[in-house]
Structures are given as structure tokens and as C-alpha cells.
Amino acid sequence: MARGKLITFEGGEGAGKSTQARLLAERLRAEGVGAVLTREPGGSAFAEQVRALILGPSTADRGALAEALLFSAARADHLERTIRPALEAGQWVICDRFSDSTRVYQGVAGGLPKAVIEALERLVVAETAPDVTVVLDLPAADGLARARSRSEPGGPGGRGSDADAFEGRPLSYHERLRDGFLMIATAEPERCVVIDALQPEAEVAQQVWAAIVARGLRQGG
Ligand SMILES: Nc1ncnc2c1ncn2[C@@H]1O[C@H](COP(=O)(O)OP(=O)(O)O)[C@@H](O)[C@H]1O
Ligand SMILES: [Mg+2]
Incomplete structure (x- = not known):
């Protein structure tokens, strides 16, 4: 059985990660490919508990190292x-946020040294x-406006599904996040693709x- 593929979606608040992760999983399933749709923080029973702690507004005051360790756990x-x-069973895993979010939120924007982030990732x-x-x-600013207009009360794609403890930080912080993701994409062009998220949903999905x-992972069409 061929190992499945791991596809991650990254970007700032309201970029359309949850929307596009779901659309990709649906497309794969329509083609007969087993696909697991998952998210970070979360995606397992324990990790969902950690998620509640990390995104809970009452625990928003903490340091970047503590955050990075919790996300890593x-x-x-x-x-x-x-x-x-799932990968070993031949399924594709579609993940809404992953390790690049730690690099960017706790590293680039949070100020943790690159060596710390790299050690955790290794x-x-x-x-x-x-x-x-x-x-x-x-x-x-566009992403934050979208995130704030999300109507659903929770669950993947809904309000509360993203980094609520982060959403309220200043615009300059969110701009650093954007730069951070773009820097990663520039440094690792084989792995990363940057897509203009201001385009309509269907157009973004086509480009995904x-x-x-x-990358030769599926046939065109
Ligand atoms: N391409 C798009 N154009 C306009 N609105 C979008 C687009 N993609 C998603 N949205 C909307 O923007 C909001 C945030 O999308 P979402 O997928 O939850 O973003 P993220 O998971 O990156 O925070 C949702 O209300 C969603 O319906
Ligand atoms: Mg989301």
C-alpha cells in the first residue's frame, strides 16, 4: 500500500484555510481517494483538549515558549x-494549519529563536x-475582516475554530504573520505554493x- 500524502493549509486568520481544506478533501473523496480532514491545534482527543486551553480567552496571557511547547505536545x-x-494506511491527510504556523506565530511573530523552533520541529x-x-x-486586514464575519459558532470553518486568542492582536502582528508565511514559501518552493486568497473560493480551489x-501527486482534470 502506497503511503498517503500530507497536505497542509497555512496562512493568517480568515485566509480560507478551513474552507479550502474541506474542498480538497471533498475533491479527493469524489475521485475515490481516502482523505482524512484534520486541523491544528487538535486532530486527536488529547490535542483537542490542548486546543481548548490554547485558544481559550482566559489563558491568552502566556509566553511564546510555553505556547510553542503546548502546540508541539x-x-x-x-x-x-x-x-x-492514516498515511500508513494509504489515506491522504488534509491538515488545516501545521508546523509552519508554529514557525510563524511563535517564531517570526512571537520572537522565539529559529534554533528553538527547528529543534522542536525535528x-x-x-x-x-x-x-x-x-x-x-x-x-x-482583509483576512481579519473575513474572520470576524464568520457566522458559525464553532467547529471546523466556524468561528472559534481558529486562533481566537490570536485574533485580537494588533494588525502589525498579523502583517508579520503574513510575511512569515511568505518567507517560508520562498525558502521552500518545492513544498510550498502561494495562492492569492482574495480570489473567489472556486478559483482558489482550482489552483490548489x-x-x-x-507535483505529480494526482492527474489533472
Ligand atoms: N475565497 C474566498 N472569498 C471570500 N470569502 C471567503 C473565501 N474563502 C473563505 N471565505 C470566507 O471567509 C471566512 C473565513 O474563511 P475560513 O475558511 O474560515 O478561513 P480560515 O480557516 O483561514 O480562518 C468564512 O466566512 C468563509 O466563508
Ligand atoms: Mg479556520
Whole structure:
């Protein structure tokens, strides 16, 4: 059985990560490919508990190292319980946020040294690097406006599904996040594709698919 592929969606608040992750999983399933749709923080029972702690407004005051360690603990469990077993069973895993979010939120914007982030990633992600990372890019103000207009009360795609403890930080912080994701994409062009997230949903979805086809992971169409 061929190992499945790990596809991650990254970008700022309201970029359309949850929307596009769902659309990709649906497209794969329509083609007969087993696809697991998951998210970070979360994606396993323990990691979802950590998620509630990290995104809960009452615990918003903490340092970047503590945050990075918590995200890493959640990711370790998510990888062990959900991601690696699915990949080994030949399923594709579509993940709404992953290790690039830690690089950017706790590293670039949070100020943790690159060496710390890299050490955590080596330990936790190890060989399970994403096959493709989609960076959904748009001005921070547009993303925040979209995030704030989300109507659903929770669950993937809904309000509360993203980094609520982060949403209220200043615009300059969110602009640093955007730059951080773009820097990663520039440094790792084989893995990453940057897509203009201001385009209509269907157009973004087409470009996501084209990126997967371009890497030889699926046939075009
Ligand atoms: N391409 C798009 N154009 C306009 N609105 C979009 C687009 N993609 C998503 N949205 C809307 O923007 C909001 C945020 O999308 P979402 O997928 O939850 O973003 P994220 O998960 O990146 O925070 C939702 O209300 C969603 O319906
Ligand atoms: Mg989301």
C-alpha cells in the first residue's frame, strides 16, 4: 500500500484555510481517494483538549515558549494518533494549519529563536514533513475582516475554530504573520505554493488542485 500524502493549509486568520481544506478533501473523496480532514491545534482527543486551553480567552496571557511547547505536545499526539496511521494506511491527510504556523506565530511573530523552533520541529514532526503546503495569502486586514464575519459558532470553518486568542492582536502582528508565511514559501518552493486568497473560493480551489497535479501527486482534470 502506497503511503498517503500530507497536505497542509497555512496562512493568517480568515485566509480560507478551513474552507479550502474541506474542498480538497471533498475533491479527493469524489475521485475515490481516502482523505482524512484534520486541523491544528487538535486532530486527536488529547490535542483537542490542548486546543481548548490554547485558544481559550482566559489563558491568552502566556509566553511564546510555553505556547510553542503546548502546540508541539498537541502536534506530537496528533501525528502519533491520527496523521501517521492514516498515511500508513494509504489515506491522504488534509491538515488545516501545521508546523509552519508554529514557525510563524511563535517564531517570526512571537520572537522565539529559529534554533528553538527547528529543534522542536525535528523532534516532533521528524520525517513527517508535508508533501505540499498551500499558503493562502491576503492582506492581514482583509483576512481579519473575513474572520470576524464568520457566522458559525464553532467547529471546523466556524468561528472559534481558529486562533481566537490570536485574533485580537494588533494588525502589525498579523502583517508579520503574513510575511512569515511568505518567507517560508520562498525558502521552500518545492513544498510550498502561494495562492492569492482574495480570489473567489472556486478559483482558489482550482489552483490548489493544480499545485497537487503539478507535483505529480494526482492527474489533472
Ligand atoms: N475565497 C474566498 N472569498 C471570500 N470569502 C471567503 C473565501 N474563502 C473563505 N471565505 C470566507 O471567509 C471566512 C473565513 O474563511 P475560513 O475558511 O474560515 O478561513 P480560515 O480557516 O483561514 O480562518 C468564512 O466566512 C468563509 O466563508
Ligand atoms: Mg479556520
